[in-house]
Amino acid sequence: MRILLIACLSLGVVLLVPLAGQAQAVEPADWTPPRTPDGHPDLQGVWDYRTMTPLERPTSLADKAFFTAEEAATYERESVARRDKDRRTEDGLSAQADVAAAYNEFWWDYGKKLSDLRTSLIVDPPDGRIPAQTEEAVAATAARREARRGRGPTPGPENRGLWERCLTLGVPRLSGAYNNNFQLFQAADYVVILNEMIHDARIIPLDGRPHVDPKVRQWLGNSRGRWDGDTLVVETTNFSDRTSFRGAQENLHLTERFTRIGPSTLLYEVTVEDPTTFERPWTFALPMNRNDGLVYEYACHEGNYGMVNLLLGARAEDAVLAAADGR
Numbered sequence: 001m002r003i004l005l006i007a008c009l010s011l012g013v014v015l016l017v018p019l020a021g022q023a024q025a026v027e028p029a030d031w032t033p034p035r036t037p038d039g040h041p042d043l044q045g046v047w048d049y050r051t052m053t054p055l056e057r058p059t060s061l062a063d064k065a066f067f068t069a070e071e072a073a074t075y076e077r078e079s080v081a082r083r084d085k086d087r088r089t090e091d092g093l094s095a096q097a098d099v100a101a102a103y104n105e106f107w108w109d110y111g112k113k114l115s116d117l118r119t120s121l122i123v124d125p126p127d128g129r130i131p132a133q134t135e136e137a138v139a140a141t142a143a144r145r146e147a148r149r150g151r152g153p154t155p156g157p158e159n160r161g162l163w164e165r166c167l168t169l170g171v172p173r174l175s176g177a178y179n180n181n182f183q184l185f186q187a188a189d190y191v192v193i194l195n196e197m198i199h200d201a202r203i204i205p206l207d208g209r210p211h212v213d214p215k216v217r218q219w220l221g222n223s224r225g226r227w228d229g230d231t232l233v234v235e236t237t238n239f240s241d242r243t244s245f246r247g248a249q250e251n252l253h254l255t256e257r258f259t260r261i262g263p264s265t266l267l268y269e270v271t272v273e274d275p276t277t278f279e280r281p282w283t284f285a286l287p288m289n290r291n292d293g294l295v296y297e298y299a300c301h302e303g304n305y306g307m308v309n310l311l312l313g314a315r316a317e318d319a320v321l322a323a324a325d326g327r
Contacts (some may be wrong), residue, residue: 001194005305009064009265014229015027018292019279025121027040027261027262027263027264027265027300028113028262028263029074030232031262031263033230033260036186036188037188040186040227040230040232041230041232041234041260042186042190042214042257042260043138043184043191043258043260044185044186045183045184045264045290046181046182046183046290046291046292046293046294046295047181047182047183047268047288047289047290047292048181048288048289048291049173049174049175049181049182049268049286049288049289050109050110050111050175051080051111051113051115051121051175051286051287052075052076052110052111052112052113052114052211053054053114053116053118053119053120053121053123053175053286054077054116054119054120055118055120055121055122055130055284056120056122056128056129056281057127057128057129057173057174059117059129061119061128062203063126063127063320063323064119065118065120065126065128066118067117067118067119067327068113068117069117070190071112074093075114076112076113076114079284080105080112080144083088083105083108083110083249084105084106084262086245092235097288098217100197108177109177109178109179109180110175110176110177111180112145115286115287116287119126120284121174121223121284121285122282122283122284123283123284123285124281124282124283125280125282130277130278130282131278131280131281131282132278132279133247133277133278133279134275134276134277134279136277137247137276137277141247144196145265151286162219162242162243162292163198166198166300166301167198167199168198168200168219168220168243169197169198169200169247170200170219170220170243170245170272171200171202171220171221171254171256172238172245172254172256173195174199175286176197178197179197179298180196180197181193181195181291181295182194182196182295183196183295184258187223188206188240188306189205189206189207190203190204190205191204191206191232191234192204192226195231196295196296197298198298198300199297199298199300200220202220203227203290204223204224204234205224205225206225206226209224210224211224211235211237212238214237214238216238217238217239217240217241217250217273218238218239218240219242219243220236220239220242220243221236221238221239221241221252221254221320222237222238223235223236224236228257229257230260231257231258231259232257232258232259232261233255234254234255234256234257234258235253235254235255236252236253236254236255236256237253237254239251239252245272246272246274246277247277248274248276248277248278249274249277249278251272251274251275251277252272252274252277253258253271254271254272254274255271255273256268256269256270256271257269257270257320261287263290264289264290265287265288265289265290266287266288266289267285267287267288268287268288269283269285269286270283270284270285270286271283293323
């Protein structure tokens, strides 16, 4: 994806704000969400989920669930400094790094603030860590690793990852290097979630229909939504065995909860379940921030001439070698 890096940098720049109820919360306590004509909270808009808060709590923090304000400021400052180190000066980095690699923080859009004072996005289990994998999942991972041994990167493009082939980045979404936005559209019987990265669109019915037959498997799973008070709840099942989230594949079951907690904050909570992969369910919470900008087209392999240019260059090298050999 490095070819697309510059073109895909997120354009919206917003400040991250904390969860309601934390000491540093800035949203008004008496705020009530605007509502659509059918009476439900209006969740529409562009939402930015950049954050410096790690998914898992660093082991060095042990049972420390929250930073103090001073600790949070130090963590942010040190993390930005570490990421922004100019890697062109490091030993072993090629002289072409300034044109062939993202050599400092300028090229990325991870965010420069923690979401709040929490030390991890994971809120359950209490240790802020992804639960251990089952014996079955550990064995499956080892088998996949063994199958790839000695075969080189991959035998063909169809064996590369789904995101690299621009098929999908999957769900749920977590803060990444860039394009950390999605746009939510809302009607009485449907919501649509359009992701900026790899332009995935999920069309989610709210009319009570059941999930499709278990034999039907999809890249993004099969989503069904409902309202639980002022919270939109989306249940997703029926994933393809070629998708993966933290090792979970076709047995993945996601429960996503979207709640407006302020004029500029949408709380996104996700419970991840797969008894064949994890020893127990786990949940993370990510406050998203309103972005008043636009989500522009994400061109992935469209207009990508990298492969053509690589092959042309290789054929040119072959011709030079052939001429030198007198062939």
